[in-house]
Amino acid sequence: MRHMSAARPPEGARTAAEGAPASLLTVTGLGKSFGAVKAVDGIGFTLAAGELLALIGPNGAGKSTTFNMINGQLSADTGSIMLDGQPLRGRRPRQIFRLGVGRTFQIAETFASLTVLENVQMALLAHEQRLFSFWRKAADHRRDAALALLDQVGLQPQADRPCHALAYGDIKRVELAMALAHDPRLLLMDEPTAGMAPKERNALMALTRQLVRGRSMAVLFTEHSMDVVFAHADRMIVLARGRLIAEGKPLALREHPEVQRVYFGTGKTFERQAASEPGTSGIPGAGAAASAGAPGEVLLQATGLHAWYGAAQILYDLDLYVRRGEVVALMGRNGAGKSTTLKALMGLLARRSGQIRFMGQDLSRSAPQAAARLGLGYVPEDRRVFTDLTVLENLEVGRQPERRWPDGTAAPAWTPERLFALFPNLGAMPHRPGGRISGGEQQMLTVARTLMGNPLLLLLDEPSEGVAPVIVEQMARMILELKAQGVSILLSEQNMHFAELVSDRAYVLEKGQIRYQASMAELAANEEVRLSCLGV
Incomplete structure (x- = not known):
């Protein structure tokens, strides 16, 4: 196993005077179609040892398809993939793994019930093809080597803790240590910082850079957090609709006109007044509703809310409320209880206690469908x-009758045409099955399908996670325009900038309890709370 060494420079660290480093990975003319759709269309690039290359692009650009072809999970239709002179195309994932290609996933893949040390020992056993050896205890296998790997990722002091007890950022470090156990020459990292706070994101990628340099590995990673890309990538390549549209240094591509148009968006901060501009996204009557302005009566209120997953209690005595026409953010680190709060309010947990009232009705013991009908x-x-249904059919599943506010005025009404104006990606593929669109497009479809129910209050769980900056802009505009019509939104979010952009108030959760509540402006100005509870 290779280890970090300060004595010799890594292969990828040679200067231009010494000549460009040899390519470890060479991709040429790579293509993949799904029916009539060209997911990847003749792309090519190189990657050298000791280099971090970011693969970015809008949702549906072909990033995951490219990853899956390199890793062998999909077979390419055209082109070649060469790892240090050896062809990867046509090989199975296990064969590619044996050649030195590792992978981490957007959702960390660890054994939650095993300790940190046992997870790494399992990875070492898999690397040595000894998972089914009956001659010695797995707990004794390569303990020193596993501890050395944990030391490299800064987790040796937590070696004996079960993975389920770790913070999410530490789980990502465990997954990195497991990937390093296979001694990869090439590491594919799929959105490695997804779900992490900014401080955790940069710490993980700084560690990855250190390991890449020390081990002379190459890393190809996808990422939507541009602060990570600009701070840590040596180069980046940009895909759009399956084609490579730009390649170069990250800071140089920041001003690239086509990259700005398809991926970064305007990059401008929306002003709250933007919600009063009618017709900006196809939402009917945006900015014209009499309810725009100061929030009105309380629509949703929870008092003494507790919630459990099985025997494990997650929420403790939460009190919160949302007024008509108000956007409220639930903030907190990963695992703080934000998503659980939304599920408890919707009635999706088998065990909860406390009182929940919506539109004057008691939902404390109601099923989710009762809440949806209200x-x-x-x-x-x-x-x-629904992966087998088309985009249009998914939208029709969510359709509900038009609604009125208690005072008799019409509430916002949605149609597929108006939703396609808001989400042009979906409008370009109305008859494509839900299982044949990208993850980011599936997230758009989930939002659009819920809006087809003409909600008066929307529970939004991490809408900015895993989508391109240009789509984040669309999400922000959607929220602001819904607010202008009097629709309320309770938003679970880790992106402080996004939450500050759209929210009126905030609740900060930590370990299932509300630790802080204030206006969004007050939270943004409170550095102590942001650092201690949010890591920003």
Whole structure:
């Protein structure tokens, strides 16, 4: 196993005077189609040892398809993939793994019930093809080597803790240590910082850079957090609709006109007044509703809310409320209880206690469908679309009658045409099955399907997670325009900038309890709370 060494420079660290480093990975003319759709269309690039290369692009650009072809999970239609002169195309994932290609995933893949040390020992056993050896205890296998790997990722002091007890950022470090156990020459990292706070994101990528340099590995990673890309990538390549549209140094591509148009968006901060501009996204009557302005009566209120997953209590005595026409953010680190709060309010947990009232009705013991019929909409984080139904059919599943506010005025009404104006990606593929669109497009479809129910209050779980900056802009505009019509939104979010942009108030959760509540402006100005509870 290779270890970090300060004595010799890594292969990828040679200067231009010494000549460009030899390519470890060479991709040429790579293509993949799904029916008539060209997911990847003749792309090519190189990657040298000791280099971090970012693969970015809008949702549906072909990033995951490219990853899956390199890793062998998909077979390419055209082109070649060469790892240090050896062809990868046509090989199975296990064969590619044996050649030195490792992978981490957007959702960390660890054994939650095993300790940190045992997870790494399992990875070492898999690397040595000894998972089914009966001659010695697995707990004794390569303990020193596993501890050395944990030391490299800064987790040796937590070696004996079970993975389920770790913070999410530490779980990502465990997954990195497991990937390093296979001694990869090439590491594919799929959105490695997804779900992490900014401080955790940069710490993980700084560690990755250190390991890449010390081990002379190469890393190809996808990422939507541009602060990570600009701070840590040596180069980046940009895909759009399956084609490579730009390649170069990250800071140089920041001003690239086509990259700005398809991926970064305007980069401008929306002003709250933007919600009063009619017709900006196809939402009917945006900015014209009499309810725009100061929030009105309380629509949703929870008092003494407790919630459990099985025997494990997650929420403790939460009190919160949302007024008509108000956007409220639930903030907190990963695992703080934000998503659980939304599920408890919607009635999706088998065990909860306390009182929940919506539109004057007691929902404390109601099923989710009762809440939905009253106008409470829920957008989950995990993109639950019907994969066999088309985009249009998914939207029709969510259709509910038009609604009115208690004073008799019409509430916002949605149609597929108006939703396609808001999400042009979906408008370009109305007849494509939900299982054949990208993860980010599935997230858009989940939001759109919920809006087809004409909700009066929307529970939004991490809407900015895992989508391109240009789509984040669309999400922000959607929220501001819904607010202008009097629709309320309770938003679970880790992106401080996004939450500050759209929210009126905030609740900060830590370990299932509300630790702080104030206006969004007050939270943004409170550095102590941001650092201690949010890591920003």
